[in-house]
Amino acid sequence: MHHFEYRGDVLYCEDVAIPDLAETYGTPLYVYSTATLKRHYRVLSEAFETQSCLIAYSVKANSNLAVLATLASMGAGADVVSGGELYRALKAGIPAEKIVFSGVGKSVSELNAALDAGIHQFNVESIPELHRLSRLAEARGVKAPIALRVNPHVAAGGHANISTGAAEHKFGIAWHEAKDIYKEAMDMPGIQVAGVDVHIGSQITDIAPMRTAFEKVVGLVRELRDMNIPIERIDLGGGLGIPYRDGDVPASPSDYAAMVRDVLGDLDVQVILEPGRMIAGNAGIFISRVEYIKERDGRRFAILDAGMNDLMRPALYQAVHEMKPVVKSASDWTQTYDLVGPICESTDRFAKDYETTELHEGDLVAFMSAGAYGAVMSNQYNTRPICAEVLVDGEQHDLVRRAPTFEEIVSSEQIPKWITS
Ligand SMILES: *Cc1c(COP(=O)(O)O)cnc(C)c1O
Numbered sequence: 001m002h003h004f005e006y007r008g009d010v011l012y013c014e015d016v017a018i019p020d021l022a023e024t025y026g027t028p029l030y031v032y033s034t035a036t037l038k039r040h041y042r043v044l045s046e047a048f049e050t051q052s053c054l055i056a057y058s059v060k061a062n063s064n065l066a067v068l069a070t071l072a073s074m075g076a077g078a079d080v081v082s083g084g085e086l087y088r089a090l091k092a093g094i095p096a097e098k099i100v101f102s103g104v105g106k107s108v109s110e111l112n113a114a115l116d117a118g119i120h121q122f123n124v125e126s127i128p129e130l131h132r133l134s135r136l137a138e139a140r141g142v143k144a145p146i147a148l149r150v151n152p153h154v155a156a157g158g159h160a161n162i163s164t165g166a167a168e169h170k171f172g173i174a175w176h177e178a179k180d181i182y183k184e185a186m187d188m189p190g191i192q193v194a195g196v197d198v199h200i201g202s203q204i205t206d207i208a209p210m211r212t213a214f215e216k217v218v219g220l221v222r223e224l225r226d227m228n229i230p231i232e233r234i235d236l237g238g239g240l241g242i243p244y245r246d247g248d249v250p251a252s253p254s255d256y257a258a259m260v261r262d263v264l265g266d267l268d269v270q271v272i273l274e275p276g277r278m279i280a281g282n283a284g285i286f287i288s289r290v291e292y293i294k295e296r297d298g299r300r301f302a303i304l305d306a307g308m309n310d311l312m313r314p315a316l317y318q319a320v321h322e323m324k325p326v327v328k329s330a331s332d333w334t335q336t337y338d339l340v341g342p343i344c345e346s347t348d349r350f351a352k353d354y355e356t357t358e359l360h361e362g363d364l365v366a367f368m369s370a371g372a373y374g375a376v377m378s379n380q381y382n383t384r385p386i387c388a389e390v391l392v393d394g395e396q397h398d399l400v401r402r403a404p405t406f407e408e409i410v411s412s413e414q415i416p417k418w419i420t421s
Contacts, residue, residue: 001040002282003033004368009328011366013285015395018326022287022364025388025399028306029287030375032062032400034070034393036283037371040253041074044275047257051264051271054120056100058238058276059085061372066391066400067280068092077120079238079274083110090117100235100272102149102199104129104170111136115144121272122146123197123235125172130185137190146185147195147235150178152216156201156209156239159317165200165213172198178220182229193229195272196221199237202277205250207259210239214263221267235272236260242281244369245322253278277372284371286311287326290363291342300337302359307341308348309381311367311374315347323350326364329357339365343382375401380409 003014011018013031021031044055056077059068063085068078069092077098078089089099096117101110104125111133114122124130124146137144151172155165164171173181178196185191198217204210214236221231241250251259264271288306295301313319323339335358339350350367359365378386385403 002036003039004036004285004366006328011324011326013392013397016392016397018285018287018366019364021390021392021397022289022326024397025390026403027287027289027364028304028310028387030284030370030387030389031287032064032067032280032284032371032389032391034391037067037070037279038074040275040279040283041071041076043253044257044273044278045075047254047261048271048273051261052269053271053273054098054100056098056120056235056272056274057279058274059089060376061276062280062284062374063088063376064389064391064400065092066389066398068094070391071279079276083107083113086110086114086117086119096120100147100274102197102274106133108132108136115140115142120145121194121233121235123149125149127173127181127184130181130188130191134188134190139190142190143192144190145192145194147197147233148173148178148181148185149197149199150175150217150220152198152200152213154200154209154213154216156204156206156213159203159319161317163201165198165209175216179223179227182224183227186229193231195231195233195235195270196224197235197237197272199274200239202239203241204239205241205248207240207251207256210236210256211259211263214260218263218265218267221269231269233270233272234264234267235274238274238276238278240275240278242277242369242372245320279372281372282369284369284374286321286367286370286374288365288367290359290361290365292361293337293359300335302337302339302365304339304341304350304365306350306367306387307343307382307384308345309343309379309384310341310387311350311370312377312379313373314350315345316377320351321367321369323354323356324366324368325357325359326366331357333358335359343384383409385409 056079081103149172
């Protein structure tokens with residue numbers, strides 16, 4: 001469900017016409033819907049109303065401060081994977097007590113920042129990290145609340161590059177070592193054992209592998225409790241998939257919530273969820289303008305003013321976003337296009353042989369489901385400014401990130417004196 005719909009022939013975000021946004025803010029442009037963000041958050045939180053539950057939004061999916069502040073106003077916590085994301089989450093008003101910190105490579109300064117902030121939980125991914133964290137916490141006279149991220153040998157996800165739960169992946173501690181490592185952690189002076197954590201992949205549309213992994217984790221929680229290891233929390237990660245193309249029917253957030261409730265049964269724990277894509281993915285679209293239509297060697301290219309630097313998912317993992325004309329064509333006549341950007345790379349292509357109504361120079365197009373892993377991955381390759389982002393709420397809209405000027409882009413670079421003297 002989202003709030004990007006045609007009124008007549010024109011695509012709207014809530015009560016704002018997309019052509020007006022393109023006119024005001026230029027293209028390429030990310031547009032986010034407040035109502036959609038809130039709706040997705042609400043569906044999950046209502047499904048877990050009867051249970052102690054922390055929804056720690058996965059900041060890496062879309063880390064814009066306005067998005068974070070919107071979710072903070074709903075009561076969301078945050079799952080961060082770097083010192084920078086921790087900074088953003090705190091700045092957007094998410095309280096430290098609702099922040100969990102994931103990731104395989106937490107540095108000393110990142111761990112110290114999180115200890116100083118007093119976050120809810122460290123999701124520890126290795127024995128060396130456990131030792132490092134214990135040492136740093138002890139030096140501060142505190143105990144760091146931890147969950148160990150276990151690798152359940154269940155992998156899932158929409159593409160091999162976003163699957164994380166198999167033995168070959170770098171994530172988590174080995175399943176068969178988990179109990180020994182928990183015992184070790186119990187004796188570490190700076191560690192307070194609090195939970196078990198799992199995250200098996202992203203864009204998971206079939207929840208069966210999730211159920212398998214969660215059942216294993218619930219079994220582990222019971223075994224650890226039998227060993228007098230006080231597990232109070234179970235962190236189930238993120239990963240729920242979303243529809244990217246018309247006709248995609250992934251498991252719904254309510255199916256997911258029902259499955260989780262069923263697997264947990266009467267287990268008395270705080271549940272932590274780390275949804276990213278499910279909250280932000282369909283709450284954003286990406287707007288671009290057609291620069292040229294070029295026909296050559298039997299192919300028809302629609303060359304857009306947006307490139308892989310703005311939206312990397314197609315180049316990074318062959319993702320295809322549904323493309324819709326912002327203003328519907330008067331005729332039903334369709335053509336086949338390769339939708340490409342201006343960047344000097346052959347992977348700078350949003351879709352190949354894409355069938356759509358006829359496109360012309362100057363037309364606006366919308367790539368749907370671009371709210372997650374879109375703007376956050378953008379970069380300035382070819383010295384293309386990171387594009388602007390806009391948030392809509394009903395009839396209101398405002399810039400939530402502006403594109404930098406060329407001067408700003410080069411302002412952090414310098415030419416050493418020996419070159420010019
Ligand atoms: C990326 C990530 C998430 C969010 O995944 P989604 O598929 O966007 O829900 C949650 N937890 C961890 C540890 C992650 O790395």
